[in-house]
Amino acid sequence: MEVTQIRTDFPLLSRKVHGKPLVYLDNGATTQKPQIVIDAITDYYTEYNSNIHRGVHHLSQLATEKYEGARKTIQQFIGAQFSHEIIFSPGTTSSINLVASSWGRANVSADDEVLISAMEHHSNIVPWQMLCEEKGAKLKVIPMNDNGELIMEQFESLLSSKTKIVAINHISNTLGTINPIEEIIAMAHDKGSLVLIDGAQSIAHMPIDVVSLNADFYVFSGHKLFGPTGVGILYGKEAILNEMPPYQGGGDMIKSVSFEKTTYNELPHKFEAGTPNIVGGIGLGKAIEYINEIGFDFIIEQESQLKNAATNMLESIEGVKIIGQAKQKASVISFTINGFHPLDVGTILDQLGISIRTGHHCTQPIMDFYNIPGTIRASFAFYNTLEDIEKLRAGILTAKTMLS
Amino acid sequence: MTIEDIEREIVDEFDLFESWLEKYEYLIELGKDLPLIESSEQTDENLIAGCQSRVWLHAKLAEGLLVFTANSDAIITKGIISLLIRVLSNQNAADVLGAELKFINEIGLTEHLSPTRSNGLVSMVKQMKNYAYTFSNTK
Numbered sequence: 001m002e003v004t005q006i007r008t009d010f011p012l013l014s015r016k017v018h019g020k021p022l023v024y025l026d027n028g029a030t031t032q033k034p035q036i037v038i039d040a041i042t043d044y045y046t047e048y049n050s051n052i053h054r055g056v057h058h059l060s061q062l063a064t065e066k067y068e069g070a071r072k073t074i075q076q077f078i079g080a081q082f083s084h085e086i087i088f089s090p091g092t093t094s095s096i097n098l099v100a101s102s103w104g105r106a107n108v109s110a111d112d113e114v115l116i117s118a119m120e121h122h123s124n125i126v127p128w129q130m131l132c133e134e135k136g137a138k139l140k141v142i143p144m145n146d147n148g149e150l151i152m153e154q155f156e157s158l159l160s161s162k163t164k165i166v167a168i169n170h171i172s173n174t175l176g177t178i179n180p181i182e183e184i185i186a187m188a189h190d191k192g193s194l195v196l197i198d199g200a201q202s203i204a205h206m207p208i209d210v211v212s213l214n215a216d217f218y219v220f221s222g223h224k225l226f227g228p229t230g231v232g233i234l235y236g237k238e239a240i241l242n243e244m245p246p247y248q249g250g251g252d253m254i255k256s257v258s259f260e261k262t263t264y265n266e267l268p269h270k271f272e273a274g275t276p277n278i279v280g281g282i283g284l285g286k287a288i289e290y291i292n293e294i295g296f297d298f299i300i301e302q303e304s305q306l307k308n309a310a311t312n313m314l315e316s317i318e319g320v321k322i323i324g325q326a327k328q329k330a331s332v333i334s335f336t337i338n339g340f341h342p343l344d345v346g347t348i349l350d351q352l353g354i355s356i357r358t359g360h361h362c363t364q365p366i367m368d369f370y371n372i373p374g375t376i377r378a379s380f381a382f383y384n385t386l387e388d389i390e391k392l393r394a395g396i397l398t399a400k401t402m403l404s
Numbered sequence: 405m406t407i408e409d410i411e412r413e414i415v416d417e418f419d420l421f422e423s424w425l426e427k428y429e430y431l432i433e434l435g436k437d438l439p440l441i442e443s444s445e446q447t448d449e450n451l452i453a454g455c456q457s458r459v460w461l462h463a464k465l466a467e468g469l470l471v472f473t474a475n476s477d478a479i480i481t482k483g484i485i486s487l488l489i490r491v492l493s494n495q496n497a498a499d500v501l502g503a504e505l506k507f508i509n510e511i512g513l514t515e516h517l518s519p520t521r522s523n524g525l526v527s528m529v530k531q532m533k534n535y536a537y538t539f540s541n542t543k
Contacts, residue, residue, distance in 0.1 A: 018424065341478035343457045351424050359456045373477060374456065402429060403479055 009034040020353030028379030040286040070285025079209035084267040091232035092200040093123040095219035100127035102247040110136035115166040117142040122362040148175035148324040163193040170202035174361040175324030176332035227287035231280030248273040306380040307331040334375035348399035411507035418511035435482030441473040455524025457481040463535035500536035
């Protein structure tokens with residue numbers, strides 16, 4: 001498979017920014033969309049736009065079929081046992097909030113403990129903080145070492161019978177660390193705790209099998225997986241989801257409604273009140289079909305090559321310090337340049353057509369840990385090339401010269 | 405000079421530049437000449453919220469005119485605020501409040517430095533106007 005060929009599947013990659021060919025290295029924030037996903041979105045609105053799950057008419061059935069078909073595609077993609085374990089949500093953040101609110105309120109009480117890690121995205125911190133505040137429970141944090149790896153001995157000592165849930169990212173969006181979630185899940189289960197995995201940064205970069213991982217919840221967003229924005233997934237084990245109270249009330253999530261008593265619909269509809277993001281779900285299904293065609297063998301090989309090349313390139317530039325040196329690391333590279341503010345570097349790189357991200361990346365505790373105002377982050381996808389890395393190198397050198 | 409006179413002067417200066425590179429090099433130079441805030445005033449209270457870079461801004465009245473000083477940890481941000489200070493410092497509060505600051509558009513800064521929280525251009529202007537508002541009411 002040729003990357004130059006693959007790049008033609010993504011129309012946006014050929015555009016110019018500030019008159020220069022785009023170098024898109026902000027895939028950790030969101031990924032670009034292949035033409036077939038864009039076509040699927042257009043097709044929906046031009047061919048069969050209709051509300052799902054209720055219409056007797058042809059278009060409604062067609063839309064329902066496509067939407068439910070996408071659910072099955074997603075189920076197979078992450079190896080879930082049942083398609084009703086796949087709950088559509090607006091994204092990772094919403095999925096976490098759903099669990100913290102529905103499962104959390106029913107299962108976490110005063111003096112219970114919720115465990116997160118020192119390298120969580122704000123969206124995997126704040127919902128748990130809100131839950132703990134409401135319930136008088138404690139939020140405990142698994143520390144990390146200077147390389148940006150979780151200290152597993154500390155994790156073990158933090159785990160106790162009070163631990164109700166461990167909520168942790170699979171891959172850190174700032175440090176690129178791949179966390180040992182198999183081990184974390186097994187250790188938490190030993191103590192009777194559930195585990196939620198924030199897969200926002202992993203889902204597009206490695207094959208996921210929720211059954212062999214034995215994750216209780218696995219959440220991710222569609223837009224980081226080459227799908228549309230505004231759609232994401234909550235995977236949960238059937239038995240746990242069945243026990244959970246509904247999250248939001250409304251249409252589609254009910255079995256029967258009277259003013260005295262409402263009974264709730266079965267999974268997955270119990271958690272999908274109101275008209276969902278139909279086109280988002282269908283687009284996400286199409287994005288997964290596309291990834292299946294590319295295949296993770298290719299994705300992993302390509303991204304590992306990019307990661308190594310970018311790491312070597314950055315290490316060769318004087319003053320560059322890579323933040324996050326975990327042994328197990330994805331193609332997300334944060335760095336600082338001694339004496340230069342990340343925002344200044346980012347502004348110059350932008351002028352050169354290079355899209356990177358600067359700032360705290362919604363992980364302020366990590367910035368506090370390293371005592372830095374922010375980082376410059378390059379995050380890669382399989383459509384990036386060694387030429388992109390060469391342009392990043394040249395851009396950094398230009399920025400350094402200009403800013404000195 | 406009036407605020408509009410200074411704005412026109414800046415627009416004329418930027419008209420000489422042919423590329424973004426020259427524009428940014430000039431901004432960086434300006435950043436180095438920013439009227440720096442007293443270190444005793446570089447406090448959390450004077451920090452402007454909503455910027456990716458940290459910006460400290462101080463204002464005082466001297467002979468009836470507003471005088472701004474500032475600092476930032478990012479050099480391009482310092483350049484931007486240096487331009488704002490050149491336009492708005494040593495003016496009376498009412499004029500600062502009424503300033504339209506069209507020069508930002510005319511020198512192509514909005515196009516390159518969109519008014520998002522990443523550079524905090526909007527927050528800076530808002531804070532300068534807040535100072536003007538406060539001083540015009542305490543007189």
